[in-house]
Amino acid sequence: MSRVETAGTGAALRMPRSPGLLRNEIGTTFRRWRTLALLGVLAAVPVLIGVAVRIETGGESGGPGASGGAAFVSQVTNNGLFLVFTSLAATLPVFLPLAVGVIAGDCVAGEASAGTLRYLLVAPAGRTKLLLVKYATTVAFCLVGTLVVAASALVAGVLLFPVGEVTLLSGTTVPFGEGLLRALAVAGVVACSLVGFAAIGLFVSTLTNSGIAAMAATVGLLIMVQILDAIPQLHAIQPYLFPHYWLSFADVLRDPVYWDQLQKNLGLQALYAAVFGSAAWARFTARDVTS
Known part of the structure; x- marks a missing residue:
């Protein structure tokens, strides 16, 4: 076999085929120690919350709450299933988006930093499909991370507290x-709430060749927007900020379900995904990749 044929064979072995690109990317992402560590932290949060509530209350049932996160905490001792809702309410503003920011910020910039991006672009998939695969992988992490929190909370809730009929926030x-x-529907809503932020992280990741810089910028942007959403004087712009309706998942726990805030949340996330996904595509397809 000639040297040219040998080089061609080696390149073929290194390049994932187009149909398996998504599977290869998801497998690579979820085998990284960093990803496993993030999922481990997410799994630990519900356990810590459950143990803290158990120690604080001594396992005694609490009274009914009014609404929102306070209602979730007060109901945990009555029904361990509410630990799922409490944990999602606790992780959604900080832990979940931070983890998504790390994955999204590193998805393109990390490849450039490692010098593997140009090799990925040699594959027949092309830049557009590669970017879609990177975003799909990040969205998959949003779903897996949310389910890890929910599953960990469910196990801890069943072990630490009684379970049975569920009293919804509306009293039903x-x-x-x-x-x-x-609870599964709530987890789905929480995962969908992160797709807009994932698109922002993808866009930031196309702006730099440094994975660390992209992750830091994405997380920094999250913190800044969270602060803006908490300032009362900025109420006019807050409905347009991506985290504003994140806690609307509580409306799934009403009878009947309140759809107004949920629809606004999902619509806003779709808008952010479309805008920043398009911006990432425009940047990435015109980018001069040298690493």
């Missing part, structure tokens, strides 16, 4: 099975 009591379905 539903069977435990329906409560589980609502």
Whole structure:
């Protein structure tokens, strides 16, 4: 075999085929120690919350709450399923988006920093498909991270507290099975709430060749927007900030479900995904890749 043929064979072995690009990218991402560490931290948060509530209350049932996160905490001792809602409410503003920011910020810039981006672009998929694969992988992490929190909270809740019929925030009591379905729906809403921020991280990742810089910029932007969303004087712009409706998932736990805030949240996330996804595509397809 000639040297040219040998080089061609080696390149073929290194380059993932187009149909398997997404599978290869997801597998690579979820095998990294950094990703596993992030998922480990997310899994630990519900356990810590459950243990703290157990120690604080001594396992005694609390009274009913009014709404939102306070209602979730007060109901945990009555029903361990509420630890799922409490944990998602605690992780969504900080822990989950921070983890997503790390994955999204590193998805393109990390490849450039490692010198592997230009080799990926040799594959027949091209820049557009590669970018879509990177974004799909980040969205997959949003879903997996959310499910890890929910599953860890469910296990801890069942072990630490009684379970049974679920009293919704509107006062309606539903069977435990329906409560589980609502918990799954809540997890789905939380995962969808992160897709807009994931697109922002993807765009930032196309602006630099430094994975660390992209991750820091993405996380810094998250903190800045969270601060803006907490300032009362800025109420006029807050409905347009991506985290403004994040906690609207609580409306899934009402009977009937309140759709207004949920629709605004999902619509806003779709808008951010479209705008920043398009910006990332425009930047990446015109970028001179040298590493």
